[in-house]
Amino acid sequence: MARGWVCWAELSFVYVRSGFWKGRLWDEVLRGTSISGAARVDCNRRFAAMLEELLIFTRGGLILWSSCRALGAAALKGSPIDALIRSCLLEERSADASFSQDNYALKWTFHNDLGLVFVAVYQKILHLLYVDDLLAAVRKDFSQIYDPKRTNYDDFTDIFRQLHLEAQARAEDMKSKQAISSRTLPAVSHKTAPKARGAAARATSKGKDDSDGDSEHHALANGTFTGHQSAAPNDSSLVKGKENGVPKDNGAFNVTKLQRLRKNDRKNTGADNATKKLTKPDTKKKGKQDRVWDDKPSNKKLDFTDPADERGDEVTEHVALNQGESMMDKDDNLSSDSEEEEVEDGPKKKGWFSSMFQSIAGNNVLEKSDLQPALKALKDRLMTKNVAEEIAEKLCESVAASLEGKKLGSFTRISSTVQTAMEEALLRILTPRRSIDILRDVHAAKERGRPYVIVFVGVNGVGKSTNLAKVAYWLLQHNLTVTLAACDTFRSGAVEQLRTHARRLQIPIFEKGYEKDPAVVAREAIQEASRNKSDVVLVDTAGRMQDNEPLMRALSKLINLNSPDLVLFVGEALVGNDAVDQLTKFNQKLADLSAVPTARLIDGILLTKFDTIDDKVGAALSMVYISGAPVMFVGCGQSYTDLKKLNVKSIVKTLLK
Amino acid sequence: MDEWIRQAELWGRQAEAWIRQQPPEQIYVAAAVVALTVLVLIAASCLKSSKPNTIVLSGLSSSGKTTLFYQLRDGSSHQGTVTSMEENNDTFVLHSEKERKGKVKPVHIIDVPGHPRLKPKLDEVLPKAAGVVLVVDAQDFLSSMQAAAEYLYDILTKASVVKKRVPVLIFCNKTDKVTAHSKEFIKKQLEKEINKLRESRKAISSADISDEVQLGVPGEAFNFNQCQNKVTVAEGAGLTGNVSAVEQFIRDYVEA
Numbered sequence: 001m002a003r004g005w006v007c008w009a010e011l012s013f014v015y016v017r018s019g020f021w022k023g024r025l026w027d028e029v030l031r032g033t034s035i036s037g038a039a040r041v042d043c044n045r046r047f048a049a050m051l052e053e054l055l056i057f058t059r060g061g062l063i064l065w066s067s068c069r070a071l072g073a074a075a076l077k078g079s080p081i082d083a084l085i086r087s088c089l090l091e092e093r094s095a096d097a098s099f100s101q102d103n104y105a106l107k108w109t110f111h112n113d114l115g116l117v118f119v120a121v122y123q124k125i126l127h128l129l130y131v132d133d134l135l136a137a138v139r140k141d142f143s144q145i146y147d148p149k150r151t152n153y154d155d156f157t158d159i160f161r162q163l164h165l166e167a168q169a170r171a172e173d174m175k176s177k178q179a180i181s182s183r184t185l186p187a188v189s190h191k192t193a194p195k196a197r198g199a200a201a202r203a204t205s206k207g208k209d210d211s212d213g214d215s216e217h218h219a220l221a222n223g224t225f226t227g228h229q230s231a232a233p234n235d236s237s238l239v240k241g242k243e244n245g246v247p248k249d250n251g252a253f254n255v256t257k258l259q260r261l262r263k264n265d266r267k268n269t270g271a272d273n274a275t276k277k278l279t280k281p282d283t284k285k286k287g288k289q290d291r292v293w294d295d296k297p298s299n300k301k302l303d304f305t306d307p308a309d310e311r312g313d314e315v316t317e318h319v320a321l322n323q324g325e326s327m328m329d330k331d332d333n334l335s336s337d338s339e340e341e342e343v344e345d346g347p348k349k350k351g352w353f354s355s356m357f358q359s360i361a362g363n364n365v366l367e368k369s370d371l372q373p374a375l376k377a378l379k380d381r382l383m384t385k386n387v388a389e390e391i392a393e394k395l396c397e398s399v400a401a402s403l404e405g406k407k408l409g410s411f412t413r414i415s416s417t418v419q420t421a422m423e424e425a426l427l428r429i430l431t432p433r434r435s436i437d438i439l440r441d442v443h444a445a446k447e448r449g450r451p452y453v454i455v456f457v458g459v460n461g462v463g464k465s466t467n468l469a470k471v472a473y474w475l476l477q478h479n480l481t482v483t484l485a486a487c488d489t490f491r492s493g494a495v496e497q498l499r500t501h502a503r504r505l506q507i508p509i510f511e512k513g514y515e516k517d518p519a520v521v522a523r524e525a526i527q528e529a530s531r532n533k534s535d536v537v538l539v540d541t542a543g544r545m546q547d548n549e550p551l552m553r554a555l556s557k558l559i560n561l562n563s564p565d566l567v568l569f570v571g572e573a574l575v576g577n578d579a580v581d582q583l584t585k586f587n588q589k590l591a592d593l594s595a596v597p598t599a600r601l602i603d604g605i606l607l608t609k610f611d612t613i614d615d616k617v618g619a620a621l622s623m624v625y626i627s628g629a630p631v632m633f634v635g636c637g638q639s640y641t642d643l644k645k646l647n648v649k650s651i652v653k654t655l656l657k
Numbered sequence: 658m659d660e661w662i663r664q665a666e667l668w669g670r671q672a673e674a675w676i677r678q679q680p681p682e683q684i685y686v687a688a689a690v691v692a693l694t695v696l697v698l699i700a701a702s703c704l705k706s707s708k709p710n711t712i713v714l715s716g717l718s719s720s721g722k723t724t725l726f727y728q729l730r731d732g733s734s735h736q737g738t739v740t741s742m743e744e745n746n747d748t749f750v751l752h753s754e755k756e757r758k759g760k761v762k763p764v765h766i767i768d769v770p771g772h773p774r775l776k777p778k779l780d781e782v783l784p785k786a787a788g789v790v791l792v793v794d795a796q797d798f799l800s801s802m803q804a805a806a807e808y809l810y811d812i813l814t815k816a817s818v819v820k821k822r823v824p825v826l827i828f829c830n831k832t833d834k835v836t837a838h839s840k841e842f843i844k845k846q847l848e849k850e851i852n853k854l855r856e857s858r859k860a861i862s863s864a865d866i867s868d869e870v871q872l873g874v875p876g877e878a879f880n881f882n883q884c885q886n887k888v889t890v891a892e893g894a895g896l897t898g899n900v901s902a903v904e905q906f907i908r909d910y911v912e913a
Contacts, residue, residue: 060768061723061741069736082719085740090774115743151727151735428774435807437866439857444803474864478857633864643864 432630806850
C-alpha cells in the first residue's frame with residue numbers, strides 16, 4: 001500500500017512537472033501503471049479522484065464521516081452538499097435520482113430510522129455505475145456501527161475502502177458482462193449483490209462464469225442449512241453408485257450388484273460423514289458436487305436406456321425407480337434450498353399474531369409496500385383538490401422516501417403517519433424561501449433613490465391588469481407613489497383599461513399607444529418615474545401563451561432590459577394540470593431566450609380568482625412547488641380591496657381535508 | 658341496536674345494585690384516592706412547566722448554530738457540519754461544567770434549522786423556551802443583514818416571547834475571523850433594520866403581513882431597550898470554542 005502511494009506521488013510529480021493537464025495525466029497514469037511496474041497503484045487513490053467525496057451526516061447536520069477527510073483527498077470546490085440540501089432535499093425533491101451542481105453530480109440515500117444521510121459526490125462528466133451500489137453498501141454497513149452517542153467513526157475508513165473496491169469490481173464485472181452477453185447479466189448481478197462481502201472480491205479475482213457463480217451460491221446455501229447433511233450422503237451414494245456401476249459393465253447391469261454397491265457406498269459415506277461432521281467446509285463441497293452430478297440426468301438416462309433395450313423390462317423398471325428416487329431427492333434439496341434463500345434475503349412472512357404484536361409494540365419498520373395504499377389515497381385526495389397530477393406524484397414519492405425504513409410508533413396507523421409527514425412537507429413547500437415583504441424592499445429602493453419596478457406576467461385572461469390595479473391601491477394605502485406603465489401594446493383596449501384604473505386611483509400612467517416595443521415603453525416609463533420621484537412602477541404586459549415563442553422572446557427582452565425588482569407571475573387558481581406547464585415554460589423561456597447569461601426568472605406568484613374555487617386550492621401548491629417562488633398575493637374579488645396574503649396553514653389544512 | 662341498549666341498561670342496573678351492596682366507607686376511600694392522584698399529577702406538571710429549561714438556538718442558515726450546539730455539548734465541533742434538515746434536540750450537562758463538583762442540572766437545548774423553508778419549526782419551539790440565542794454571522798453580516806433583522810423581528814413580535822419576557826441573546830459568531838464586524842456595529846445595524854421593518858409592517862389591509870405584537874415605542878427610533886424582554890448582544894466564535902457568552906447566558910436563565 002505504502003509503496004503504491006509513493007509511486008503515485010512520483011508519477012503525479014513527473015506529470016505535473018511536464019505540464020500535462022489533469023485529465024490527460026490520469027489517462028497516462030492509469031495506462032502507464034501496468035507498464036511501468038507501479039502496478040500496485042492504490043485503488044483508493046484512483047477512486048478518490050473519480051468519486052470526489054462520500055459524506056455521511058445526520059439530518060441534524062453533523063458530519064459523521066467523510067471520505068475526503070479519511071483518505072486525505074482535496075476538499076470540494078464550493079459547497080455542493082449544502083446546495084443539495086437546500087435546493088433539493090428541503091424542497092421535497094428527495095425522490096429524484098440525482099442532483100448536479102457546478103461540475104459535480106450528487107447521489108444520495110437515507111437511513112430514515114437512524115436519521116442518517118449518505119451523499120456521494122463525483123464529477124458530472126463521469127458516469128459512475130457503482131455509486132448507487134456503493135451507497136447502499138455503505139448505508140448497510142454504517143448503520144450497523146452507528147451509535148447516536150458516538151461522533152467519531154475513523155474505523156469506518158477501512159470498511160469503506162473494502163466496500164468501494166467491491167463496488168468498483170462489481171461495476172467492472174457488470175461492464176464486461178454487458179460486453180459479452182446481456183442475457184446472463186441480471187441473474188448474476190442479483191445473486192452476487194446480497195452476498196457476503198468477501199464474495200465479490202473473490203469472484204472477480206478468479207474471473208467466474210455464470211455456472212460457477214451459481215454453484216457457489218448453492219454451496220453457500222447448503223453450508224448454512226445443516227439439516228441437509230442427512231439427505232446429502234444418501235443422494236451422493238446413489239450418484240456414486242451410478243457412476244461406478246455404469247461405465248464398468250456397459251451391458252450387464254445387475255440389480256444386486258447395484259444394491260451391493262449402494263450398501264458399500266453408504267457405509268463409506270457413513271464413515272465419511274463422521275469425519276465430515278467435524279469440518280464444515282467439506283460438507284459444503286459435498287453439496288456442491290451433488291448438484292453438479294445431478295444436473296446432468298439426461299446423459300445418464302441415455303446410458304441406461306441402451307442396455308435396457310438388450311436386457312429386458314425388469315432392469316429398466318429398476319433403473320427408472322433409481323432414477324426417480326434421485327430426482328425426488330434432488331427436488332427436495334432444491335426446494336429446501338430455495339426456501340432457505342427466501343428466509344435469508346427476502347422479506348419474512350409474518351403471522352397475524354406477530355404483526356399485531358409489532359403494531360402494538362411499535363416496532364414495525366415501514367416498507368414501501370406498506371406505504372403504497374396510504375400514499376395512493378393521499379395522492380387521490382390531493383388531486384381532487386386540484387393539485388397537478390405530476391406534483392402530487394412527486395410529493396408522494398418524496399414523502400415515501402422520507403418514511404421508508406422508519407419505525408412506526410406504537411398505536412399509530414400508517415395512514416396517520418403518512419398524513420403527518422405530508423402535512424409537514426406541504427408546510428415546508430408553501431413557507432416562502434425569500435422575504436415576501438415587498439414594502440420593505442420598496443423602502444430600501446426609495447433610499448437608493450430609484451423606483452421599485454414590478455412586472456406582471458402571465459397567460460391571457462388571468463387578471464393581470466385587474467390585480468395590478470389592486471396592488472397599486474394597496475401601495476397607495478401605504479403612502480407610496482405609484483406609476484403605471486402600459487406595456488400591453490398588443491391587445492386592443494388594454495391601454496384604455498389601464499387608463500380607467502389610473503383615473504379612478506388618481507395615479508399617473510405612462511403609455512405610448514399600441515404597436516410599440518414593450519421593452520422600450522417600460523424603460524421610458526421607469527425613466528419617467530425616477531424623474532417624477534415615483535416610488536413604484538407597475539408594468540403591465542400582454543398576456544401570452546407559454547408556447548408563443550415571439551411573444552416570450554419579447555417578454556424576455558423586456559425583463560432583461562429593465563431588470564425589474566420583482567417579476568410577478570399572475571396565475572389563476574382555477575388552473576389544474578396546466579399550472580405546471582405554464583410555470584415551467586415561462587421560467588424556461590425566460591432563461592433560454594435571454595441574451596444575458598444570468599437570466600431573471602419568476603420571483604413571486606399572484607394567485608387570482610381565489611374566491612371562485614371553494615376548497616380546490618391545489619393550484620397554489622402546484623405553482624409554488626414548480627417555481628419555488630412564494631405566493632405574494634391572493635386576489636379574491638372584484639373590488640380594489642380584495643387582495644390578501646396567503647394563509648399557509650389554512651391552505652395546508654384545506655389540502656389535507 | 659335495541660338489544661344492546663337493553664343489555665346496557667341491564668348491566669347498569671346490576672352495577673348500581675353492586676355499588677349499593679358495598680360499604681360506603683370503601684367508596685369514599687376510593688374516591689379520595691382518585692382525587693389525590695389527580696392532584697399530585699397536576700401539581701407535578703405545574704412544577705415542571707414553571708421552570709422551563711429549554712434554550713433555543715436560532716438564526717439564519719450557515720450562521721453556525723449546529724457548530725455552537727456541539728461546542729456546548731461536546732466541546733468540539735467534530736468534523737464540521739452541513740445544512741441541517743432537522744432540529745438537534747438534546748438535554749445535557751454543558752461541556753464546560755462537566756468537571757464542576759456537585760450536582761449540575763442538565764440543560765435542554767434545541768438547535769432549530771435555519772433554512773427559511775423550515776421556519777415553522779421555530780414557531781413550534783418558541784413557546785417552551787426559557788431563552789433564545791440568535792446566532793448572527795458577524796463575518797458575512799452585511800449580505801445577510803436584512804434577513805437576519807427580519808428573523809429577529811419575527812422572534813421579538815411573537816406573542817409567546819413577549820408575554821413571557823423570554824430573554825434574547827444576539828450572539829455574533831465567527832469573530833475569530835479578521836473581517837468580522839464588531840458587536841456594536843451589528844447591534845446598531847439590526848436596530849436600524851428593525852426600525853424599517855416596523856414601518857413596512859403597519860397592517861392596514863389583509864394584504865399586509867400582520868404582527869402579533871407592536872414592537873417598540875411608536876414615533877421613536879427603535880432600539881433594543883424598548884423591548885419588554887431583555888435583549889443582549891455578545892460575541893464569540895463557535896468554531897474555536899469561544900462560547901463563554903452563550904454559556905453565561907444559559908446559566909443566567911436556567912438554574913444550575
